[in-house]
Amino acid sequence: xxxxxxxxxxxxxxxxxxxxxxxxxxxxxxxxxxxxxxxxxxxxxxxxxxxxxxxxxxxxxxxxxxxxxxxxxxxxxxxxxxxxxxxxxxxxxxxxxxxxxxxxxxxxxxxxxxxxxxxxxxxxxxxxxxxxxxxxxxxxxxxxxxxxxxxxxxxxxxxxxxxxxxxxxxxxxxxxxxxxxxxxxxxxxxxxxxxxxxxxxxxxxxxxxxxxxxxxxxxxxxxxxxxxxxxxxxxxxxxxxxxxxxxxxxxxxxxxxxxxxxxxxxxxxxxxxxxxxxxxxxxxxxxxxxxxxxxxxxxxxxxxxxxxxxxxxxxxxxxxxxxxxxxxxxxxxxxxxxxxxxxxxxxxxxxxxxxxxxxxxxxxxxxxxxxxxxxxxxxxxxxxxxxxxxxxxxxxxxxxxxxxxxxxxxxxxxxxxxxxxxxx
Amino acid sequence: xxxxxxxxxxxxxxxxxxxxxxxxxxxxxxxxxxxxxxxxxxxxxxxxxxxxxxxxxxxxxxxxxxxxxxxxxxxxxxxxxxxxxxxxxxxxxxxxxxxxxxxxxxxxxxxxxxxxxxxxxxxxxxxxxxxxxxxxxxxxxxxxxxxxxxxxxxxxxxxxxxxxxxxxxxxxxxxxxxxxxxxxxxxxxxxxxxxxxxxxxxxxxxxxxxxxxxxxxxxxxxxxxxxxxxxxxxxxxxxxxxxxxxxxxxxxxxxxxxxxxxxxxxxxxxxxxxxxxxxxxxxxxxxxxxxxxxxxxxxxxxxxxxxxxxxxxxxxxxxxxxxxxxxxxxxxxxxxxxx
Numbered sequence: 001x002x003x004x005x006x007x008x009x010x011x012x013x014x015x016x017x018x019x020x021x022x023x024x025x026x027x028x029x030x031x032x033x034x035x036x037x038x039x040x041x042x043x044x045x046x047x048x049x050x051x052x053x054x055x056x057x058x059x060x061x062x063x064x065x066x067x068x069x070x071x072x073x074x075x076x077x078x079x080x081x082x083x084x085x086x087x088x089x090x091x092x093x094x095x096x097x098x099x100x101x102x103x104x105x106x107x108x109x110x111x112x113x114x115x116x117x118x119x120x121x122x123x124x125x126x127x128x129x130x131x132x133x134x135x136x137x138x139x140x141x142x143x144x145x146x147x148x149x150x151x152x153x154x155x156x157x158x159x160x161x162x163x164x165x166x167x168x169x170x171x172x173x174x175x176x177x178x179x180x181x182x183x184x185x186x187x188x189x190x191x192x193x194x195x196x197x198x199x200x201x202x203x204x205x206x207x208x209x210x211x212x213x214x215x216x217x218x219x220x221x222x223x224x225x226x227x228x229x230x231x232x233x234x235x236x237x238x239x240x241x242x243x244x245x246x247x248x249x250x251x252x253x254x255x256x257x258x259x260x261x262x263x264x265x266x267x268x269x270x271x272x273x274x275x276x277x278x279x280x281x282x283x284x285x286x287x288x289x290x291x292x293x294x295x296x297x298x299x300x301x302x303x304x305x306x307x308x309x310x311x312x313x314x315x316x317x318x319x320x321x322x323x324x325x326x327x328x329x330x331x332x333x334x335x336x337x338x339x340x341x342x343x344x345x346x347x348x349x350x351x352x353x354x355x356x357x358x359x360x361x362x363x364x365x366x367x368x369x370x371x372x373x374x375x376x377x378x379x380x381x382x383x384x385x386x387x388x389x390x391x392x393x394x395x396x397x398x399x400x401x402x403x404x405x406x407x408x409x410x411x412x413x414x415x416x417x418x419x420x421x422x423x424x
Numbered sequence: 425x426x427x428x429x430x431x432x433x434x435x436x437x438x439x440x441x442x443x444x445x446x447x448x449x450x451x452x453x454x455x456x457x458x459x460x461x462x463x464x465x466x467x468x469x470x471x472x473x474x475x476x477x478x479x480x481x482x483x484x485x486x487x488x489x490x491x492x493x494x495x496x497x498x499x500x501x502x503x504x505x506x507x508x509x510x511x512x513x514x515x516x517x518x519x520x521x522x523x524x525x526x527x528x529x530x531x532x533x534x535x536x537x538x539x540x541x542x543x544x545x546x547x548x549x550x551x552x553x554x555x556x557x558x559x560x561x562x563x564x565x566x567x568x569x570x571x572x573x574x575x576x577x578x579x580x581x582x583x584x585x586x587x588x589x590x591x592x593x594x595x596x597x598x599x600x601x602x603x604x605x606x607x608x609x610x611x612x613x614x615x616x617x618x619x620x621x622x623x624x625x626x627x628x629x630x631x632x633x634x635x636x637x638x639x640x641x642x643x644x645x646x647x648x649x650x651x652x653x654x655x656x657x658x659x660x661x662x663x664x665x666x667x668x669x670x671x672x673x674x675x676x677x678x679x680x681x682x683x684x685x686x687x688x689x690x691x692x693x694x695x696x697x698x699x700x701x702x703x704x705x706x707x708x709x710x711x712x713x714x715x716x717x718x719x720x721x722x723x724x725x726x727x728x729x730x731x732x733x734x735x736x737x738x739x740x741x742x743x744x745x746x747x748x749x750x751x752x753x754x755x756x757x758x759x760x761x762x763x
Contacts, residue, residue, distance in 0.1 A: 136493075166532075167528065167529065167532075168530045170527060170528055170530060171528050175528070177528070177529035177530070177532045177533065178532070179529075179532045179533060184496065185525060185529035185533050187521060187528075189516060189520045189521070192489065192517060192520065192521050194489070195485060195486045195488075195489025195492075195493065195517070196489050196490070196492045196496065196517075197493055198489075198490050198493060199489060199492060199493025199494040199495075199501075200493035200494065200497045201493070202490060202493070202494065203493065203494040203497035203499050204497060206449070206476075213493075225483075225485055225513070226485055226486075226489060226516075226517075229481075229483040229486035229489065230486065230489070232481045232483060232486060233480075233481060233483075233486045233490050398526045398527045398530060398531050399526075399565050399566050400526075400566065400568070400590050400678075401526070401534070401589045404634065404677075404678035405678065405681060406678065406679070406681075
């Protein structure tokens, strides 16, 4: 049944549903992907007029070339200590992810999300921000906490939802909150943190503070209204906020085409708002650092927000509840032209002559030991579902600042049930 | 003391709080230079500056989301949603974010936020300027829901809400902004000028959240109402010569269950009146609580008088509104029911 008029000679309409370039079993060929030379678009001054730098939204800011050298005007010329500190944090995060993933598989917790292949993003970005700047992360930026030396034991306590969990067993694993570390409570709902970060930045500006906000979401959640509402607010009030879109090309199984990547880049979303937009190689730690510092300096100088698209590849599953073999070609990861962020930074440090394979191997062992020690420490406080969790009454606390009568009554019910289930 | 309409009283509460606390800020559509479509924020931008009272883009999600970020920073934002009917695009920010921030972060962050929302019908607003969506909010753990019925309460409750560290939804019965509405739309409108509750202290005072008010006292029945319906119910009780405990709930969550329980145990009869749609309305919660706590004292079935389960109609507004006929019928039924 259609409404087409009899005798109409107009062409039939057809519906377009995006389809990713590769599916399981496909040979992967990335020859269509343009990877420009590092200095293809030189670094403009931080106070550049957004209208004069629109080409940056369609290019790709790179610093590390294919010979592992740092080159071009975006090169932040980081000293070896900083490069090696970033490398170590990235290696530590990867070791942490490997071990925590296994803990989930062993039944010690319900859920885990790895950052594999995206370690450079949150870590190099946090290195480019001030320690007091406020971060509004999505769920794949634990690198912020690593870069700010948040105790791993606390993270694992949270992942295990155990008796020492700083969030009292209330949140899904990895949805950390650490105000003292400038790390906003992770929601789990997507892109809700966008307008919130802008509000925080507006408050900072209205108080004459010098701290800025930074916020992250994935390319998939740029489809949410919150993303656009956040950009509108940020643009209208010239908020000191760095908007980050981590384009890892996948929203669980849906490739980035379902968020609009067939037509344009995600950085280009900024252009309609008059916000400067940078598109950066997310696996190139010095480039990520450089772009973020450019945006942060701009915000700090009262020049308002910047949108950064961090182009990367989600090298592993979305989460422990996902199996990417069911929807994408296994070759994608090995063929990804922009490589692995840790390997690239390591090779760069070796090329600089400040690092070598022996030290790398020793560091890999050290970080694995560090993670294991933290895990053993955290496990003393229990694992999910096996004793040593929070008393039931904590479920009723913090719903309000002061517990109202109806929650008090319900908590008494919970206490009776507990006494029945586990008579002492 | 001064004579105030509910608009002036709310404006006075905002003025008092902005003066006392530099962290109190106002944002919303048209609230700045213009002073709001209902004039509630008139003069505040001129007095406190553009950084503390400002207009926003038309995005309720953005307004509430930004206010949450401001609250996380340490401010006490008081966003205005122009009409309750427009709050839905901001619902995720209220339900999933503001309401849970303290709990999910185990007190690491808090969200002291008051969302002011004019609600209710009777102004020929049609389906997009008349709704009473309070039950959507009372259903959510972590937020408080407040509904004043007169100028004095509006000011005292709003000051308490702004000083509270939890997110508060503050519903303003816009039909009563300029005067108490007794349900007779075809009679001359009354103003607050000669109503005792139009006498409002000009300074700082609080009316605590979670405390109801006994408007009239009587032994025949208990009538539970809030907002505009307090005045309509009072008019009907007078007309029918029924002596009742008329309880103005003032706060829906947390509810003053003590006052309700005490009264119903005394009278043995209970009617609930609200303007919102019937099914799953707040009246259902009240009826459940009353029967749970007072069942053996009840001498008649609980009566529920509400709006109908339809969108708020434009031309048939007064057929939809739970006015004196619908309320009178229910109260007579309740009074006459055999024990």
